[in-house]
Amino acid sequence: MRIAGIVKESIVDGEGLRFVIFVQGCPHRCEGCHNKDTWCLDGGQIADVDSIVGQIKRLDTDVYSGITFSGGEPFLYAKELSTIAKEARALGLDVVTYTGYTYEQILADIQTEIGGAEKEIAEAIAETATESATEIATKRPTKRPKEANNNSHKLDLLKNTDTLIDGRFDNNLKDLSLAFKGSANQRTIDVKKSLSAGKVVEY
Numbered sequence: 001m002r003i004a005g006i007v008k009e010s011i012v013d014g015e016g017l018r019f020v021i022f023v024q025g026c027p028h029r030c031e032g033c034h035n036k037d038t039w040c041l042d043g044g045q046i047a048d049v050d051s052i053v054g055q056i057k058r059l060d061t062d063v064y065s066g067i068t069f070s071g072g073e074p075f076l077y078a079k080e081l082s083t084i085a086k087e088a089r090a091l092g093l094d095v096v097t098y099t100g101y102t103y104e105q106i107l108a109d110i111q112t113e114i115g116g117a118e119k120e121i122a123e124a125i126a127e128t129a130t131e132s133a134t135e136i137a138t139k140r141p142t143k144r145p146k147e148a149n150n151n152s153h154k155l156d157l158l159k160n161t162d163t164l165i166d167g168r169f170d171n172n173l174k175d176l177s178l179a180f181k182g183s184a185n186q187r188t189i190d191v192k193k194s195l196s197a198g199k200v201v202e203y
């Protein structure tokens with residue numbers, strides 16, 4: 001995977017003290033983005049998952065609340081990040097994932113890949129989406145690169161994320177008073193409750 005960098009101590013990327021991985025590559029191109037250096041898929045540096053997991057295992061879990069995936073677009077690296085998320089959660093750390101996609105778009109991608117085979121996802125889609133998955137897919141604001149074709153792992157990353165902060169940054173809805181997000185359209189989602197309830201449940 002490619003990363004833009006790692007911040008080992010952050011208090012601005014979710015609740016508590018957090019270890020933050022900024023991935024490299026973002027298809028969303030939001031106007032007003034503060035992380036433009038993360039857009040290029042070939043930028044940043046190659047990072048080894050095992051090395052990152054090793055760093056996380058050395059964190060003092062009495063002091064750290066969790067880890068955060070930011071970017072860039074974390075769902076471009078769903079396979080690698082789900083592996084890291086599982087290791088972090090096994091240590092008792094929580095996982096925050098930022099994404100420029102909406103929760104509904106991610107579910108639609110998952111459904112496309114697995115054909116709705118997993119009951120909880122199928123139910124979540126049925127209850128959450130007001131449009132069909134196909135309609136949602138065709139209305140996406142950004143075209144994703146070929147490298148993003150990792151839908152089969154998106155379910156894994158979603159399931160191993162405690163808090164999802166979703167949606168593109170909207171410069172017109174920019175609000176500096178919001179906690180841990182940049183614009184009012186973005187939601188802070190309790191993923192477990194959302195999957196269980198079949199609808200988006202925000203904190």
Ligand code: SF4
Pocket residue numbers: 026027028029030033034035036038071072073099100168169
């Ligand atoms: S999703 Fe985030 S990193 Fe990507 S362009 Fe939008 S604000 Fe920038």
